[in-house]
Amino acid sequence: MTTWASGRCLCEAVTYTLSHRPLIVHACHCRDCQRITGSPFVVNAWVVEADLALAGALERRSLSSGSGKGQELSTCAACGCALFTRYLLTPPGTVFLRVATLDDPALAPPDVNIYASARAPWAPLPDAARGTFDGYYDMKTVWAPDSLARMRAAALAAASA
Numbered sequence: 001m002t003t004w005a006s007g008r009c010l011c012e013a014v015t016y017t018l019s020h021r022p023l024i025v026h027a028c029h030c031r032d033c034q035r036i037t038g039s040p041f042v043v044n045a046w047v048v049e050a051d052l053a054l055a056g057a058l059e060r061r062s063l064s065s066g067s068g069k070g071q072e073l074s075t076c077a078a079c080g081c082a083l084f085t086r087y088l089l090t091p092p093g094t095v096f097l098r099v100a101t102l103d104d105p106a107l108a109p110p111d112v113n114i115y116a117s118a119r120a121p122w123a124p125l126p127d128a129a130r131g132t133f134d135g136y137y138d139m140k141t142v143w144a145p146d147s148l149a150r151m152r153a154a155a156l157a158a159a160s161a
């Protein structure tokens with residue numbers, strides 16, 4: 001398998017490789033992400049789950065989310081470092097990987113700022129080539145066509161698995 005990027009938790013009990021670039025990268029400024037991360041915003045790479053090869057023991061927690069549908073946060077079972085989130089609202093077959101856990105976070109700069117209306121007034125707003133949105137956005141107009149195609153294929157594969 002090709003490797004586009006690699007990453008790990010703080011204690012190195014969990015390591016991973018990602019075989020392809022993300023579908024899109026979100027900088028989310030919502031209050032939930034602020035609380036969960038203890039920082040002004042989270043940077044999440046939306047990736048195809050099948051592209052992510054993980055090694056090591058994970059712990060999963062069910063949390064609330066802005067959509068009301070909830071999210072499942074996966075952390076290292078040993079050190080508690082958060083690695084990725086599955087939002088129950090989003091199509092199956094994809095997860096949100098914490099960009100800061102990449103060995104080289106420079107690979108995945110934010111494409112969009114979302115929930116910018118909830119931004120901490122003292123926090124910087126990252127440059128985001130595909131736009132800054134007060135809330136969420138319309139995927140069909142914001143996403144690159146090949147990312148939309150990859151997401152549909154991942155959702156179909158996950159549904160038939």
Ligand SMILES: [Zn+2]
Pocket residue numbers: 009010011012013014076077078079080081
């Ligand atoms: Zn760890």
Ligand SMILES: [Zn+2]
Pocket residue numbers: 028029030031032033034115
């Ligand atoms: Zn958020």
